[in-house]
Amino acid sequence: ERQRGWDARCQRLMGDAHEVAGRHEAAVTAWRAALAAQDELLPSLGPRDERLTEVFVDRGRVHFALGQPDEGLKAFDRALEVGSDRADTYVDVLAFLTPRGYLEQVVAVYHQALARPGQEVSEYFKVYASFWVLDLLQRRGLPPDGLAVGYLEALDGTRWYHELARFVL
Numbered sequence: 709e710r711q712r713g714w715d716a717r718c719q720r721l722m723g724d725a726h727e728v729a730g731r732h733e734a735a736v737t738a739w740r741a742a743l744a745a746q747d748e749l750l751p752s753l754g755p756r757d758e759r760l761t762e763v764f765v766d767r768g769r770v771h772f773a774l775g776q777p778d779e780g781l782k783a784f785d786r787a788l789e790v791g792s793d794r795a796d797t798y799v800d801v802l803a804f805l806t807p808r809g810y811l812e813q814v815v816a817v818y819h820q821a822l823a824r825p826g827q828e829v830s831e832y833f834k835v836y837a838s839f840w841v842l843d844l845l846q847r848r849g850l851p852p853d854g855l856a857v858g859y860l861e862a863l864d865g866t867r868w869y870h871e872l873a874r875f876v877l
Contacts, residue, residue, distance in 0.1 A: 713759050716745035720766050739770045761791030765800045795829045806840045835869045
């Protein structure tokens, strides 16, 4: 099982490397191999297996790379469903979708992360995710997200990212 997980991850990364090097056909072949390896791995993973979330996050990335964003978004939704108590899930999904401008999905995932307790999703991440959301909205000429502004305004500390939040506001 663990070997299949590594095979799937390596295939995705090889696809990414091929794409960067300009070898699109080799990238597509590797990404398809990653999906096939994930298909073999998924039935062996239990609902509480941490690798399940990682597989769905990788699966989302692969679908996006193959030009299948709807399937990618479904995989990210599944990752968030099975890994809602893991900060890395929110980090991975938001870090992927934010630079690609998926505003609606970014805001929805951000709101989910904001609702998680601090021991699951850190204050530090919530602050940075607030910045990402506010920036995306500003770039689109839309009003700021009330939850993001409210979260940043409620911070009352001396950590450096508290100071940065006050500056951003």
